[in-house]
Amino acid sequence: MQRIVRTDVLFATLNSSARKVNSELNRACPPHLANMFATLREGSDGHMEWWTPLGGQAIALADLEAEQKAQFLTLLEQRKQSLLAFAEHLDGEQDHESANAIRWIMRDTDFTKVYSVDNQPVIVGWHRYIVEKPAVAPKTPVAPIAPAATTAALKKRRLWPWLILLLLLLAAALLAGWLWQSKAPLFSNEAVASAGNSSGLTRYACSAKENQAVPDFVTVFDTSGSMNLNINATAADEEWWFGRQVESEIDFARQTRIFSAPTREDVAKQAYGQMLSNLHPDIDTRLVTFNGCAALVDHGVFTAKQRPELMATLMDTPADQGTPLAASLRHAAARVDGVDKEAIIILFIDGEDGCGENVCALSRQIAQQQPRLKINVVDVSGNGLSSCAAELTGGRIYSSQDIAQIDDFFVQAAAELANSSCE
Numbered sequence: 001m002q003r004i005v006r007t008d009v010l011f012a013t014l015n016s017s018a019r020k021v022n023s024e025l026n027r028a029c030p031p032h033l034a035n036m037f038a039t040l041r042e043g044s045d046g047h048m049e050w051w052t053p054l055g056g057q058a059i060a061l062a063d064l065e066a067e068q069k070a071q072f073l074t075l076l077e078q079r080k081q082s083l084l085a086f087a088e089h090l091d092g093e094q095d096h097e098s099a100n101a102i103r104w105i106m107r108d109t110d111f112t113k114v115y116s117v118d119n120q121p122v123i124v125g126w127h128r129y130i131v132e133k134p135a136v137a138p139k140t141p142v143a144p145i146a147p148a149a150t151t152a153a154l155k156k157r158r159l160w161p162w163l164i165l166l167l168l169l170l171a172a173a174l175l176a177g178w179l180w181q182s183k184a185p186l187f188s189n190e191a192v193a194s195a196g197n198s199s200g201l202t203r204y205a206c207s208a209k210e211n212q213a214v215p216d217f218v219t220v221f222d223t224s225g226s227m228n229l230n231i232n233a234t235a236a237d238e239e240w241w242f243g244r245q246v247e248s249e250i251d252f253a254r255q256t257r258i259f260s261a262p263t264r265e266d267v268a269k270q271a272y273g274q275m276l277s278n279l280h281p282d283i284d285t286r287l288v289t290f291n292g293c294a295a296l297v298d299h300g301v302f303t304a305k306q307r308p309e310l311m312a313t314l315m316d317t318p319a320d321q322g323t324p325l326a327a328s329l330r331h332a333a334a335r336v337d338g339v340d341k342e343a344i345i346i347l348f349i350d351g352e353d354g355c356g357e358n359v360c361a362l363s364r365q366i367a368q369q370q371p372r373l374k375i376n377v378v379d380v381s382g383n384g385l386s387s388c389a390a391e392l393t394g395g396r397i398y399s400s401q402d403i404a405q406i407d408d409f410f411v412q413a414a415a416e417l418a419n420s421s422c423e
Contacts, residue, residue: 001051002055006043011048012046014048028102030255031228031318035054036122037123038123054117055118055291056117060114062112076114113125216343217283217336217414218288219288219346222290222325223291225242228259228265228319229241231267233257233264237254241258264350269314270407271378272311272314274411278411279417279418283417284304287313290323293321293322293355293356322354324353324354325354327355329359329366339371343370344376344414344416345374347376350380350383351386359389363389376396377390377399380401382400398413
């Protein structure tokens, strides 16, 4: 997140409706539409600030060059029409509150409050349009949407789907427990990991060697846009969504399914926290995330005492843009030993590199130059992509979409560093 602008308005003066608009939009809209509206935050001095998860410099509309401004205004109008069309769809889904909020903040645009961030429109100051418990806003006629216009991906999270999901999860947990007791195979897409594919490292907590060097440990967590997909989204769903050429005709039912909760990001972050809670207290953890193909983010090294801070950092990191997997792996490998002492990198991913690099070639090079560096892969898409990183370095592969398994997989991926019994 980055701050766009700070204001002289006290955050405490905002009404309750304005404060909850961001959460409503994030619940109902896909990121590229929800991100049109900057996020309200309270600054350290109590004043209101406007923030965005988008990267890149924030440029006021008035400061754009003439050609850039014309292109930007066209995109802004397309996004506005998409939002209004989406509000109509939400009405059809009986989600009138979200539809009404969208219409209220889109009924006028103050161009002095519009910024270009990473070439995407972001509006600040929209709070002045929000009234406490507004009546139904007038419906603005929706103009035909140009083929290039982006239409919303539905992320509805209404009460009944959540109740059904909870019941299904409970049933799955009971079934998993029964199957575990009977020693029957758990699911058809079990982890590709096996005892024969062990990393070969001695479990740190159980080592008989005195003064053993503490292994280096890096986690690379995928924060690309595809992590916003539902945990059960298929490769075909992903190809359909990211491969669309004409977006004027949208299959809302399919979008509803593939963007509904729980998302890959939700499941992976929960499982990451489970892994942290099992680590030996001597183990420091470096966290690397993505920020599009042009950059990655190294959040630094966290000690055992700083693990709550580490988890908070991860939870505050949004999933968006591309997948610089190879660049992140190269960065991580450069920050561990892997020659004179052991090192482990865990890739928490949902696919392969999306930025034009070859992860397999890089992993082969790492294996040659850092023979004591092992890469374990946890793939929450269930597609088993980028498994070569583990295969070439003697690491382990875990690939599944099942929520009951993924928590366990994250813990297994860091087994050599766990603070557990040595029996």
